Every structure is written in C-alpha cells, then in structure tokens.
Amino acid sequence: MFKFNFTAEDLEIDDPELVTQQDEDQIEELSKPLESLSVSSSSSTVVPASRLDIQSKSCLQSLPLTLHYELAQIPVLKQGTGAATAISIDMKTGEKKEIVTIYKRNLEDVKFQIAQDDDDFDTEDNNKTKEQEVAKQTISGPGGAEMLALAGKSDLVKGVYEGGLKTWECALDLVAYLAEQNENYDGKKVLELGCGSALPGIYILTQSNSAKVDLQDYNDQVLRLVTLPNVLLNTYVRPDQQPAEEEEVEEEIKEQKEKTEGEDDEDDEDDEDDEEHPEADPEDGDFRGVELDLPDSFEDKLALAKKVEAQSSFYMGDWSGLVDVMAFSGDEDKYDLILTSETIYAEESHQKLYDTIKNSLKRGGKALVAAKTFYFGVGGDILSFRRLIEKDNVFNVKVVFSAQAFVRREILELTFKA
Numbered sequence: 001m002f003k004f005n006f007t008a009e010d011l012e013i014d015d016p017e018l019v020t021q022q023d024e025d026q027i028e029e030l031s032k033p034l035e036s037l038s039v040s041s042s043s044s045t046v047v048p049a050s051r052l053d054i055q056s057k058s059c060l061q062s063l064p065l066t067l068h069y070e071l072a073q074i075p076v077l078k079q080g081t082g083a084a085t086a087i088s089i090d091m092k093t094g095e096k097k098e099i100v101t102i103y104k105r106n107l108e109d110v111k112f113q114i115a116q117d118d119d120d121f122d123t124e125d126n127n128k129t130k131e132q133e134v135a136k137q138t139i140s141g142p143g144g145a146e147m148l149a150l151a152g153k154s155d156l157v158k159g160v161y162e163g164g165l166k167t168w169e170c171a172l173d174l175v176a177y178l179a180e181q182n183e184n185y186d187g188k189k190v191l192e193l194g195c196g197s198a199l200p201g202i203y204i205l206t207q208s209n210s211a212k213v214d215l216q217d218y219n220d221q222v223l224r225l226v227t228l229p230n231v232l233l234n235t236y237v238r239p240d241q242q243p244a245e246e247e248e249v250e251e252e253i254k255e256q257k258e259k260t261e262g263e264d265d266e267d268d269e270d271d272e273d274d275e276e277h278p279e280a281d282p283e284d285g286d287f288r289g290v291e292l293d294l295p296d297s298f299e300d301k302l303a304l305a306k307k308v309e310a311q312s313s314f315y316m317g318d319w320s321g322l323v324d325v326m327a328f329s330g331d332e333d334k335y336d337l338i339l340t341s342e343t344i345y346a347e348e349s350h351q352k353l354y355d356t357i358k359n360s361l362k363r364g365g366k367a368l369v370a371a372k373t374f375y376f377g378v379g380g381d382i383l384s385f386r387r388l389i390e391k392d393n394v395f396n397v398k399v400v401f402s403a404q405a406f407v408r409r410e411i412l413e414l415t416f417k418a
C-alpha cells in the first residue's frame, strides 16, 4: 500500500463544491468541503439498466461541435520505488512524482450544452404532450434544466442524478494507483462501474489499444455529455495529436463565423446569445477552457463512434439488472478488472454494487473499489461495504492504497478466494 498526501484542491480539479444550504454551516466549520455530499431529494423508481447505443442518431446529435476541455494532471509515484507504503508526495517540492495527464471535458461546457439543449427542446416542441414530458424525465433521466440545477446545487439526487457530471477525488487516486502498478492491459477486459467522467477507465484505454474498456453510469446524459467526449478527447481526437493545419482551419472557421454574424445583424437574439457566451479564451480566464472542434457531419461522428464502440460498450441505468443486460456467455466472457470510484456513498446500494462486481468478475480477475472512508450527508462508509464483502466470504479484500486527508481515502482490492 502506498500513500498520497494531496487533495483535489491541490490538483485544481473541479471536484464537488458540495455546498448546500443545510450543509453550509457544518462544511464551513470543517473547512473541508470535499468530504460531504449534498443530497436534494430522491426518487422511488430507478432507471433500468440497458446498453447505450452510441452510434444512435440521438447520441451522435448530442456531441457538440466544439468541446471545451481541461487537463487532469495526476501525480504518480515513479515505478520501482518499491515502497508502496507510507510514501507521500509533496506537491510543493514535486518530489518523487510523475504526472499522468488526462483530457477532460470542462464541466462548465457541459452545463452550457445542457442549457442550450433544453432551450432547443422547449422551442422545438412547445406542444409536447404530458407523456413526452414524462418520458423526458424518466427514460433519459431529468431534463436539461433539472440536470443543470442538480449539477450546480446538489451532488446527487438519489435515483435521479448520481453525481457523474463531476470528477471526484477517488477517481484520481485510482488513476494514480493504476499508473503506479503499470500493468499490461493488452487483451484485457475492463469495466468501470459508476464511471462519470471515467478517468480510470480512460487511463487504461490510453495504455493499450487491445484492451476492452466498458463504461457504466446511472445517467445516460453523463455518458453522452461527459464520458463519451472524454473518451474521444483521449483517443481519437486527442488535442495533442491534431494535425498542425488544424489551427489554420480553426482560424478559417472563426473568420467565417464572424463574417456570418456580421451579416446577421438583424437577428438580435443571436447577438445577445453570443455576447452572453463568447468564444472560450483561457487567456481571458474563460470558464469553459481550451477548445477543440469535433467533426460536424453525421457520417464523421458515426465513424468516430464506431471506433469507440470497437473498444468500449456503454451501459446506463441501475446496477440491479446490469449483469442480465451484459449477458455473459461464461466465466471467460467476464471482466479481468473492475474499477469503481466514489460509488459506495449510499449504503442501500452496497448490495447491488457488490452483486454486480461478484457476478461480472472473472475468477482470476480483480476489482478495485476507491472510496472515502465515510460520506457525510449520506452516511455510506467503506467499513460497512467491507463487512458486506467479508460476510459473503467469496473475496479476499485488502487495502492497496490509502491517502491521508480529513476523511481518509482508500482503494480496496477484491480477488476471489481460491
């Protein structure tokens, strides 16, 4: 086991602000906003598990023309230190670290798109029936406005929005741990449960072209607006691998856009929009970060989605029923590695998460569960999850990573008993 000594604040990553009215006092007092979850309300019905077809028209249409991204830079112990215990990294001196860089879509950009899509939905379909409105709420989860409110004010709404828009601290621990382990993932089958921005799964995708990395999140919006864009940013549209002439093309598009806008003076509404949401420019401290254009033709988007799907399947909905949807043909068809981070915050979900791991892990495989030891606000904790595993007596469990913080973070490794 090795130890890190940093928090998401050190990394300047947008981990949950976690501030709500009812928690505000407590959080201020503790000065540790990362340790508490804010929960708005809950739903008694769950979104059923299903496979998300990323080649579908609706999914491709939700890919924006331009992605605004930032870098998650994750310090990692250098391979070969051999000291997996009691080593901390001093973020100030930068000793004994290397950096894993993963591109991630900017949360503000996601919110911006959600707001836009919601406007479009409402303008396009003013006469939508009550049934359509309900479908919008329940089949695809909450609509844009609701998602915006949720992402802004609450960390999760149980059974409705489970927090996947943001990147959580333990996801970074998991990437750091995987990078430190430096295993060969060629030909391996990997599943990230409750992936959200999916940094751990994406890390593995960047390490091997022949690994299959499947991604699951409760909310299809998260998969479409965050997970898929993040996969693209780190594989087929990596910003650092764009041809040099891209800049020229970008410049040309910009000029063209400015020209069109100039000609379009009469459209006051559009002009107001542009003033409200100008092009992102990090130099000016633009909140949406650096930008990258995606192909705009349906065919090109489809080609990208086909490439992604050759390596990754996407699953949405509740963990209960997920194994049935995956329909394994036998043990060999199951996963070599299952990853999950910040998914044990609700004790009532422990059993279904555990069952999903148990029934989709290959006999010789392992699962890594990254979590805080306790979640204020919702009450889930790693000890009760561990007790549940030990009671079932099917897995060996050990702590392979621990980070000292106000609330300790750990990674549990689960392997089948002989």
Ligand SMILES: C[S@@+](CC[C@H](N)C(=O)[O-])C[C@H]1O[C@@H](n2cnc3c(N)ncnc32)[C@H](O)[C@@H]1O
Residues within 6 Å of the ligand: 162, 163, 164, 165, 166, 167, 168, 169, 170, 171, 193, 194, 195, 196, 197, 198, 216, 217, 218, 219, 222, 317, 318, 319, 320, 340, 341, 342, 343, 349
């Ligand atoms: C707090 S987010 C963590 C996201 C990401 N793993 C990270 O660490 O950044 C919790 C994730 O667990 C998933 N989740 C929570 N409860 C779930 C359930 N009952 N069924 C399926 N997924 C669930 C959601 O998809 C959500 O993305």
